[in-house]
Amino acid sequence: MLFLQGGATQQFSMIPITLLRNTGREAEYLQTGYWGKKAIVEAEKEGKVKTLWSGQADGYKRLPDDAELSFSEQAAYLHYASNETVEGLQFHRVLGPDSVPRVCDMSSDFLSRPVDADRFSIIYAHAQKNIGPAGVTVVLIKKSLLDSAQEQPNLPSFLDYRNHVATHSNYNTPPVFAIYVTLLVTRWIKDVVGGLENMENINHRKAELLYQAIDDSQGFYQGWSRKEDRSYMNATFNLTTPELEQRFLQEAAQAGFSGLDGHRSLGGVRASLYNGLTVPAVEQLLDFMSTFERKHR
Structure with missing residues (x-):
């Protein structure tokens, strides 16, 4: 678990830098709304991206049905947003095969409901919806995924997850107040709300x-x-x-x-x-x- 900065927007870049750049493989993305589209734009700067499904033609009024999705077992990873805040769309199921790294932007519904976290390789969420004040982004990332990801030459140190892991989210001065409020929110959910x-x-x-x-x-x-x-x-x-x-x-x-x-x-x-x-x-x-x-x- 990392406490980073830069919001989900920085994760739009850090994820393909780590999992897609120089791999020669293709990542699969779902364009389900405003934020899904922004994630694709950044990923395309780092490697091959396949837009598995897009709701743009329908004005982003719905999400894909299972029959409309054909996932590749060879994809570098699958990325989607669990909740699109602009259009008011939310997945009520987990997508994709478990054999492919599953990456999910949960910025707007993280800690609003239980989630089967073990089925995801990366979960990321900026705080200012349900978790705490703006300034901190929570990133859950499987150690095995980082161990298998190839190191990228000439990568700015701040964009390397490994540096943040090695320094326990202290690679630079962290947003301590935002992290502290996040602690209070998790205590409130556990002790006051009841889980x-x-x-x-x-x-x-x-x-x-x-x-x-x-x-x-x-x-x-x-x-x-x-x-x-x-x-x-x-x-x-x-x-x-x-x-x-x-x-x-x-x-x-x-x-x-x-x-x-x-x-x-x-x-x-x-x-x-x-x-x-x-x-x-x-x-x-x-x-x-x-x-x-x-x-x-």
């Missing part, structure tokens, strides 16, 4: 309440993503017109709700339901949504 199973139940309850309100609005609120691929972390939706969306966001801000604007690349409305958000907070949002619908339908 990841309970954390998952709470997060599911929040998402189910919000999605039910969207579905019951008879089209006044329109969910962005396919129902079976909906994210428990980020609920994205639209209203019937862009003008009504702006009024919704303005009145929501006046009522004390913040952070409901959709991502700049997509627009619309996005309610993020990370660990720190309570069920009563979601219920207050639902009350506002119901009142707004009655006023403007």
Whole structure:
């Protein structure tokens, strides 16, 4: 377990530098949304990349079904994001063959639910969603993977996982406050919430309440993503017109709700339901949504 810096964005480069550069092999990536696409752009700078599936043509409104995926047993590794924050899409299963190193960007749902970590060769997650404040990125990496990865000549020392392992995440001055808060968050999940199973139940309850309100609005609120691929972390939706969306966001801000604007690349409305958000907070949002619908339908 490493505590690094540079966010998931730096991992977009460090992973292919370590596992793809100069290997002559091909890595497989899933382009499931805004962040999946960014990871591919960086990987292509280091070697051969196959985009195994892309949702771009459909506007990133769904994730691939199993029948649409054909994995190679010879791939250098498989990479995907478990949750796409912009579009509100989340995998509810583990993908790919266990014989291929499985690499996953869990930045937005790490510690929100249990995960079978042994099935992954690398898990990485920046902290500022569920884990702690911005400034630290948690990276779980199998020692056997590093042992088998070839060393890259002329690699900047800071981009070599081995240096961070050897110095116990102290290769340079670490973000100590962010790491300390991460400690407090893990204690809170364990001792107050009662573990990841309970954390998952709470997060599911929040998402189910919000999605039910969207579905019951008879089209006044329109969910962005396919129902079976909906994210428990980020609920994205639209209203019937862009003008009504702006009024919704303005009145929501006046009522004390913040952070409901959709991502700049997509627009619309996005309610993020990370660990720190309570069920009563979601219920207050639902009350506002119901009142707004009655006023403007």
